[in-house]
Structures are given as C-alpha cells and as structure tokens.
Amino acid sequence: KAGVTQTPRYLIKTRGQQVTLSCSPISGHRSVSWYQQTPGQGLQFLFEYFSETQRNKGNFPGRFSGRQFSNSRSEMNVSTLELGDSALYLCASSTGQLNTDTQYFGPGTRLTVL
Amino acid sequence: AQSVSQHNHHVILSEAASLELGCNYSYGGTVNLFWYVQYPGQHLQLLLKYFSGDPLVKGIKGFEAEFIKSKFSFNLRKPSVQWSDTAEYFCAVRVSGGYNKLIFGAGTRLAVHP
Numbered sequence: 001k002a003g004v005t006q007t008p009r010y011l012i013k014t015r016g017q018q019v020t021l022s023c024s025p026i027s028g029h030r031s032v033s034w035y036q037q038t039p040g041q042g043l044q045f046l047f048e049y050f051s052e053t054q055r056n057k058g059n060f061p062g063r064f065s066g067r068q069f070s071n072s073r074s075e076m077n078v079s080t081l082e083l084g085d086s087a088l089y090l091c092a093s094s095t096g097q098l099n100t101d102t103q104y105f106g107p108g109t110r111l112t113v114l
Numbered sequence: 115a116q117s118v119s120q121h122n123h124h125v126i127l128s129e130a131a132s133l134e135l136g137c138n139y140s141y142g143g144t145v146n147l148f149w150y151v152q153y154p155g156q157h158l159q160l161l162l163k164y165f166s167g168d169p170l171v172k173g174i175k176g177f178e179a180e181f182i183k184s185k186f187s188f189n190l191r192k193p194s195v196q197w198s199d200t201a202e203y204f205c206a207v208r209v210s211g212g213y214n215k216l217i218f219g220a221g222t223r224l225a226v227h228p
Binding site for chain 2: 031033035042043044045048050055056058090092094096098099100101102103104105106107108
C-alpha cells in the first residue's frame with residue numbers, strides 16, 4: 001500500500017498570505033489528522049477529520065482550518081500567515097476506529113513564512 | 115490538561131550499549147500509548163504501541179516498552195543499540211474518548227557512536 005502523501009513538500013510564503021496544504025491518506029483510511037511541528041513547541045495536534053466531518057480540534061486560532069473530501073483526501077488552510085506559522089505540517093491517516101486506531105504519518109510540508 | 119514528559123532531551127551512547135528512554139504522562143483514565151521514531155530526513159514512523167493486555171510490548175527493530183500504570187510511565191528500551199538507531203524518539207498518548215488526538219512528548223534525540 002502506498003503511504004500517506006503530502007503536497008507540496010516545501011512552501012515559502014510571506015506574512016499576510018494564505019496557504020493550502022494537501023494530504024492523501026493511505027487507501028482505505030477514513031481519518032486524517034493534522035499536526036504542527038516546531039522546534040519550540042514540538043508536535044501539536046491541529047484537528048482530525050473523519051468521514052468529511054471535523055471530529056476533534058486542538059488549541060489553534062481560527063486562521064487554521066481544514067476540510068476532508070469524500071475520497072478522504074484532506075486539505076489544511078492557514079490564512080493571514082504569521083512568522084510563527086513557519087513549521088513542518090504533518091498529516092496522519094488511520095482507519096478511524098476509536099480506541100484501536102494507529103496513525104501513520106506522511107513526510108510533511110515544510111512551510112516557511114518570510 | 116493532559117501532558118507527556120520525556121525526561122531526556124539528548125542521549126549519547128556507544129554501539130552495543132543498552133537504551134532506556136523515559137516517558138511519563140499525566141492522565142488518570144484509560145490511555146493508548148505510542149512510541150514513534152524520526153530518523154534523519156525521514157518521516158515519523160511507528161515503533162510500537164500499547165492498547166491493552168500485556169504491559170510489555172515489543173516493536174520493530176528490537177525495541178520494547180513497558181507500561182506501568184501505577185507510575186503513569188511507558189519507557190522505551192533496547193538491549194543493544196546500533197549506529198542506525200540514531201534518531202529522534204517521541205512518546206505519545208491518546209486518551210480514551212479523545213478520538214485521534216495524540217499528545218506528544220518533546221522528543222529525545224539519540225546519537226549512537228560507532
């Protein structure tokens with residue numbers, strides 16, 4: 001099975017712009033979660049989508065949003081970019097079965113905000 | 115709020131030395147526990163996981179971890195490390211009912227010298 005894929009792998013944006021990141025989960029997986037990884041804050045949960053519905057959300061401002069399509073692919077959007085949004089954004093996919101689920105991570109999208 | 119602590123931020127070992135990385139979490143209810151590894155230039159990979167049953171779990175590449183409920187700990191061990199184990203190791207916790215929100219520790223950077 002192919003793993004989790006994320007596009008693009010690298011992005012450079014300037015403050016105030018917006019960005020959209022894409023994630024394609026492992027075939028058959030219905031849950032997609034997003035995480036932000038920074039040297040200072042480590043890995044932090046952004047949100048999870050399951051069957052096109054946001055099922056859980058972390059403590060990030062409303063500038064961070066996402067959605068999931070019927071084929072389970074997910075996009076994450078960050079509006080009005082700030083310098084502090086520079087990070088590695090990781091997507092993880094899983095079957096979505098509660099309490100027995102295991103998340104598999106993609107390679108990430110490295111976002112640099114100038 | 116739930117949190118995960120990894121006691122050692124940097125560990126340096128020689129090949130064939132034994133490894134133990136500490137992980138403690140703060141949550142009194144049912145949890146699922148995971149160790150992920152990030153090799154240089156690669157994405158997060160699952161090492162092992164604990165859901166229930168035998169508290170001693172074995173993972174890939176000779177790693178194992180022991181869940182000690184009374185100590186809220188899930189320490190990672192390997193009897194003899196290799197240079198190829200050089201990586202960053204992350205402990206993560208999912209609380210029961212928390213869907214797929216993983217709470218990660220800050221990570222431990224392991225360097226193994228030949």
